[in-house]
Amino acid sequence: MRIAIVGAGALGLYYGAMLQRGGNDVRFLLRRDYQTIREKGLRVESVQGDFHLAPVQGYLSPAEIGPVELVLVGLKTFANHRFGELITPLVGAETMILTLQNGLGNEEELAALFGAERVLGGVAFLCANRGEPGVVRHLGAGRVLVGEFLRGGSVRAERLAALFRGAGVECQAVADLLKARWEKLVWNIPFNGLCALLDKTVADLLHREAARTLVREIMLEVISAANTQGLTEALDASFADRMVDFSAGLGPYRPSMQIDREEGRELELDAIFARPLAAGKGKGVAMPRTAMLHAMLEATEPAGTAAAPRGD
């Protein structure tokens, strides 16, 4: 399959590399790593075994790539205002757009620009970061859940899941994408938020009783909001306990938002906080701790950053 990778951070580089190794025609839209990847290819340092790809098709503009069958979107969500510019040249009559971005609202923005029927979403459980130019490090996990933006099962979602599996990525098609998104938010909201705000790892938080209790309380707020969103199946409180137990196994893991802050990048506050808060508020769900975390993250962003409206 001909695939364009838009947003070649750790996530885009990793899944793009896996898909290329799996025999697909993968074209990366690059910026920082362009020169290195054109000259030396792409190296994946992975817990499942290192590998090196060369040549790798890297481009500086989407017009050079042209229409593809699948656009895989891995942009940081604060760059979503560039969707039109970056994706339009990649879209032909049959093009599917699959966003693997964090949080809520990405599919809606893509649908508004390119039509809802083109859009699928994926929820990626990946621990990865970038090394020097031309290197991506896969630290663990990597499973993807793929589903239709318009929800319900589909042949093409199954086909995309098979595409990932064929490339060595654990992947399942899901009929309720929104449920998968909210399940990931149950993890992302407390851990991304608290680790970034306090500069503490997942293990640091779970070793303190008061912080562990707080993580669980925030998870329960997110679960309450999720259960007002018309999911096909409700999440119950035990899901929070399972997520806390699972997280204890991650050790001193640093979530992406903690790394974003450490490296001076803008935080994905709109997709991971403001939109879930607004969704909960729209259904009358009180999320005081989530709103407080959002307010504190905003207050510690550099001045001049566009502050997203609070959800509470």
Add this chain to the structure above:
Amino acid sequence: MRIAIVGAGALGLYYGAMLQRGGNDVRFLLRRDYQTIREKGLRVESVQGDFHLAPVQGYLSPAEIGPVELVLVGLKTFANHRFGELITPLVGAETMILTLQNGLGNEEELAALFGAERVLGGVAFLCANRGEPGVVRHLGAGRVLVGEFLRGGSVRAERLAALFRGAGVECQAVADLLKARWEKLVWNIPFNGLCALLDKTVADLLHREAARTLVREIMLEVISAANTQGLTEALDASFADRMVDFSAGLGPYRPSMQIDREEGRELELDAIFARPLAAGKGKGVAMPRTAMLHAMLEATEPAGTAAAPRGD
């Protein structure tokens, strides 16, 4: 009046200096500044005019000071376990003990050791910090409210208020000390907590809409708890607005807890957070934001610090 100052940080040094300048026999229990103050006296750099006192009576042990008429307690509250050792030698038949410490529970601990009838409390609204040894800087304010631990008006509370006023310190006796303590907590809990946690000044917080809203929400939680504590008069929500407006006038002020954290000192979490939370919880008041702030402050204290039990 013969007065012993126990806890000669910024607060103890400042009020002790004012009382000595006002003609009292003031004896300071010192540690860090002992040598300098014995040799060179004490310098007060104040917005109301600098002054220098010499000689100043400084001591390294309370036994050298002996019994006094008034013990003025300015210790950081995490040092309250030293009350017995530090204060017992200062107490004679008629000795009054006045704590100017932050938060809740200090009078109770003094009462348990020395008898409730000896104990008074003062709520100090002082902006001050320590400079080099032998110097204290008075940055603004300084008003003190004095009242009986056992509440109600008293002649000796009026006498102490007159003592402070005679030394140039704005001071009033109050019949409801607990109300004054809770009023100060309405300020201390959000500003000490958030400024210390986020390393932001009062002005930094108030310049961000989401953070300003959060400050007010936390104040309303504290007011709700206060109004279950049997105060002689309820606090109403407009008190939060007045406190926010007042705080806007403080500019880039750094509360004591922010300075404590920056200088690597333990935070006064028990007196300012755990006890008010427990008092609210005991009356069924939900304080989710206050509890969350407490949990985050605890989680960012150095490991090994005795974690106070959470109030929520």
